[in-house]
Amino acid sequence: MAASSRTAPGRGRNWAELPDDVTASILLRLGAIEILTSAQMVCVTWRDICKDPLTWRTIDMRVDPDDQRHIGYDLEKMCRHAVDRSSGNLIDINVDHFGTDELLKYITDSSRGIKHLRLAHCYDITNEGLIEAASKLPLLEDLEISYCLFSHEPLEVVGASCPLLKSFKFNKRWCTWPDEESNDDALAIAGTMHDLRHLQLLGNNLTNDGLRAILDSCPHLKSLDLRRCSKLKLGGKSGTRCVERIKKLWLPDDPFDNSELVHADSDYGSYDEDNPSAFSDVDLMFDDEEEYEFSYGNDNEDYDMDDYDVYPWLF
Template identity: 45%
Template sequence: MASFFWPSSTSVVPPPRKKVEEMSNWSELPPELTFSIMLRLDKIEILENAQKVCTSWRRVSKEPSLWRKIDLRNPNWMDYDIEAICRHAVDRSEGGLVEIMLTNFVTDSLLTYIADRSSKLRSLSLVISSLLTDEGFVTAVAKLPLLEELKLEPYERDGDDDALAIAESMPQLRHLQLIWNKLTDTGLKAILDKCPHLEHLDLRKCSKIKLSGDLEVRCLKMLKVFRRPEDSTAAF
């Protein structure tokens, strides 16, 4: 599909209300106004409803810039085939995806699918469950060297595999949240060594972190925001 630019939602000036009311067919709306409307919709609403309104709306719904950010965390969507919808949404981005937020439906194959098609991804928020293995996570994140923000929602995984994978594959990382992770000081040291741009690190409830040696000093010196294992999760 040929790439073209649509104005952002803040730059679109909708037509007078009377003019909109006089339109007898939604297909008569200007494309830029249709695009502005879709920016305000959840991605599932676009795929399941909005794109079916008419041919012109379907054409606008395929614009890649509409899919640069994908948020699939709404629990009301669990009745849908959410994995298929996620794949469809990623395909619509045509490689332009920069931010994606997912819950605990993610499998090894889905995360790999996203990583293989999202070389520009900058932000990943993920709730890890038993559907996603250590190996699957490590393999996928190794393909995301431009990632700047990684949020792994509360979960418990043994060992330093996740931390070492992050350290080896995400040199541009700036924001890292690892609540309830079971990484050790070894994993933390690897992250500090290999992620020189890191500014925000959240290690709340990471019970195996001891901050031995000079680790705490390094964290305080390197980071703008550092949340220790013993810090409260009340505001989480």
């Protein structure tokens, strides 16, 4: 009887035996924080992959403020270190809850090839900080700004400085009580972002006039999200025009789930149909009955903790 190719019972397969490209894809899905605080310490193979600049083309620094594991970490310091590891190869970065003017300047000074940038709950990034950053992002294609404190002024600079911008999310907190109508954001978008394909304006106070300006000036729009835009009245010509023009349309009263902003993994990448996500799908053809185990001494190597990038945020 032929010997079985399955792993012997009670003994798992070594994760370090996976091809490097598969391992790199798995590590990318962990996020930058998990890579820096744990994954890079598993074994020499993982450490080497975690130091490869190409591993850091995407830096996902999203944090859940309710996650106790991140308490005590210097997230800005970690982000700077991740940017350094990219060695200028960074194209996609997400800064959530801890972004500052100084950090954004560091990112854009170090990486001029960024295509995708996401800022959420970054109350310490000012209009001036975003304006300075935008001038250094000529290749930017996808920008998401959610729950920040920016006015319309930096939007004009973003549009003028980033001619390749295809996807823009500018989401605000909305109130249940009446608030002033304002088309400032809409006019800034209409005046400079003529090549947009995808636009999301959650909780904006634009009116029908602002919407018309966007539709007139952005002829390539394919998707438009207007949920919670309570000042719009889309029962007449404006609504009909949206339906006729836009392939994917969300109206002001359409359902909204806040997780779409916080954990929108399916949207975490470019809206470009040719590159729908910053993460590539890898089909891992593992046998369902095989188990993989971590090795902390592959090839009987002795590790010195000085070999690992141990930083103060780990303690």
